[in-house]
Amino acid sequence: MSPEPKPAASTGQGWEGLNLPPEQEQAVADAAASYIASPLDTVPMPSPQLIETTYEVPVPTPHGVFGVRAWLFADGAEHITARALNDDGTPTPFTGTGTEPPAPAVRIHSECATGDIFGSYRCDCGPQLENGLRIIAQQGGWLVYTRNHEGRGIGLVNKLRAYRLQDAGLDTVDANLALGLDADMRDYTQASVILQELGAERIRLVSNNPAKVQALAELGVEVLEMIPDEVPARAENTRYLATKRDRMRHQLGPRNTHPNHPHNH
Numbered sequence: 710m711s712p713e714p715k716p717a718a719s720t721g722q723g724w725e726g727l728n729l730p731p732e733q734e735q736a737v738a739d740a741a742a743s744y745i746a747s748p749l750d751t752v753p754m755p756s757p758q759l760i761e762t763t764y765e766v767p768v769p770t771p772h773g774v775f776g777v778r779a780w781l782f783a784d785g786a787e788h789i790t791a792r793a794l795n796d797d798g799t800p801t802p803f804t805g806t807g808t809e810p811p812a813p814a815v816r817i818h819s820e821c822a823t824g825d826i827f828g829s830y831r832c833d834c835g836p837q838l839e840n841g842l843r844i845i846a847q848q849g850g851w852l853v854y855t856r857n858h859e860g861r862g863i864g865l866v867n868k869l870r871a872y873r874l875q876d877a878g879l880d881t882v883d884a885n886l887a888l889g890l891d892a893d894m895r896d897y898t899q900a901s902v903i904l905q906e907l908g909a910e911r912i913r914l915v916s917n918n919p920a921k922v923q924a925l926a927e928l929g930v931e932v933l934e935m936i937p938d939e940v941p942a943r944a945e946n947t948r949y950l951a952t953k954r955d956r957m958r959h960q961l962g963p964r965n966t967h968p969n970h971p972h973n974h
């Protein structure tokens with residue numbers, strides 16, 4: 710069962726609950742209120758019903774050849790999977806550490822149009838995607854690209870509204886809250902349906918985020934191990950990464966939160 714639709718930002722007045730210093734209140738109130746058209750008044754919740762999937766199509770990439778499939782769900786969400794293939798088109802065997810029988814490396818990558826398409830330095834999403842593909846090409850497994858996870862589930866319009874709030878001084882968590890949204894609204898139901906269809910219910914998850922492990926466990930996907938997907942911090946995303954570590958419990962080390970760390974050069 711997917712959860713009931715959840716109301717999203719309609720007033721943009723969630724900032725009132727944040728107890729901001731008075732000198733910041735006005736800038737945040739202005740940024741929260743400033744959008745050109747009405748925001749969506751609901752964040753759609755995913756349907757678990759899979760309507761259609763495709764045969765695997767080989768796609769050569771800088772990281773190797775991947776067998777790509779598309780997946781359509783009843784709510785219109787379309788996702789992508791990419792399986793690591795050898796040069797002869799056979800699936801890359803599952804290697805890497807510690808599990809018997811060997812389990813696939815899987816990255817569930819949440820869509821980030823700004824990071825994945827444009828290579829935005831505001832976040833670490835683009836390099837995380839590339840790093841994830843590299844790990845999967847080496848160790849065998851799948852990338853699951855979830856296209857209804859944009860902005861940690863709040864959608865692109867709301868994410869860009871949240872960016873304005875970040876430019877007014879809020880961190881990434883408080884910016885979502887200021888819009889009247891949760892810090893993380895992703896639902897992994899459809900990802901878990903895809904993994905079940907692929908026969909990948911015991912996985913090694915390429916992620917730094919323990920909340921993903923928890924969410925997948927509740928949906929019947931067993932994470933045997935977390936494979937870190939760490940990328941060097943940059944000046945532009947240092948605060949973003951520190952907030953992920955400090956407020957969302959992401960497992961990030963010094964190299965991932967200090968742009969001047971010696972190993973980043």
Ligand SMILES: Nc1nc2c(ncn2[C@@H]2O[C@H](COP(=O)(O)OP(=O)(O)OP(=O)(O)O)[C@@H](O)[C@H]2O)c(=O)[nH]1
Nearest residue numbers: 819820821832858859860861868871881916917918
């Ligand atoms: N709301 C919001 N979403 C963001 C922001 N920056 C990136 N995102 C989204 O965050 C999602 C990626 O989530 P992250 O929290 O970076 O990482 P994660 O997927 O939880 O964890 P990893 O598996 O370790 O990458 C994507 O959907 C991005 O679109 C932001 O400032 N605000």
